Amino acid sequence: MSNTTMATSTILLFLLAGLAAAHGNGDTTIRLPSEGDAPPQPAKPWDCCDNIEMSPLKIFPPLYRCNDEVKQCSAACKECVEAPGDFPRGAFVCRDWYSTVDPGHMCTAPDQPTTKRPWKCCDNIVQLPHMIFPPFWRCDDELEPGKCTAACKSCREAPGPFPGPLICEDVYWGADPGPLCTPRPWGKCCDKAFCNKMNPPTCRCMDEVNKCAAACKDCQRVESSEPPRYVCKDRFTGQPGPMCKPRAQN
Known part of the structure; x- marks a missing residue:
């Protein structure tokens, strides 16, 4: 028998002995690479969000972005930009996309959602992320101030020059958000x-x-x-x- 063959046999004997000892002690454990070794999920770039946006990409989990204007972006936000407008207003928006099944809760809870639709039609309909049926809806169409205040209980300024159009903040609770304008x-x-x-x-x-x-x-x-x-x-x-x-x- 050659020296190489003897060395190989010796190594195999040691390996078999180790396996037998482990089996005898009941300590045989097979750990998959995914157990405990998966990279941690990065922190969500927002704590809460009122104006959530879902990417049109057909992927799962979907991508979300929060378009809220804040005084200071979250520490987890990587791309924090100045909010749109004609002059500095001290407001910022986080442009990060985040992959998640649940984008989180709203910062401002809907104030008594109405079962009567505040709009006749809407082009920019937004379904709020609440896990509820029928769902909550909001219409982000930019309206003339007179039309907004006549139909809605609460209106907010649309992004852009001031004074300008308004957006209805009312939340509608129903299965059908209505037709497009x-x-x-x-x-x-x-x-x-x-x-x-x-x-x-x-x-x-x-x-x-x-x-x-x-x-x-x-x-x-x-x-x-x-x-x-x-x-x-x-x-x-x-x-x-x-x-x-x-x-x-x-």
Whole structure:
């Protein structure tokens, strides 16, 4: 027997002896790499948020951002910028996106949500993150001061130059937030929506359809499509709407 073979045999004997001793003591434990070694979840960039925004990206957990104007951003916020406006107001907004199932609670609890919808229609509808059904809704459309105060109990200034439009702060509790004021150029639904990260987002729908919706102004035929298919090239500021086809289950 060669020296190499003897050395290998000796090592194997030591290994087997160690395994047998561990088994005999009942201490055999197999620890997966994920147990205790996962990196800690970074801290949420906000403690609470009234103006939460969910990214249009179809991922899970979803991405959230808090658009509240604050005097000082949270210590966990990495991108803290001055709030929009014509002059410094001493207010800041955190632009961080955070991946989570639950974005957290509101800073200001809804003041007696109403079951009577304060708006006839709304383009920039926001569903509040409360885990409740029917859900809470708020309309972030910018309104003329007279229209806002006539329909809403509480109005706030919209971001931008002062004086300017107002936004209704009333919270509606109901299953149906109401229709859009401005119809989407592609209709009520879209499967291939592309949106930017603004609030509200500006979107396009790349669905190929037999006929563009009546609201579409720039309807273009898909090259070499037979029978002819069309895509609406219009842009729309607001949510793209629900999917036309239910998502396939894995």
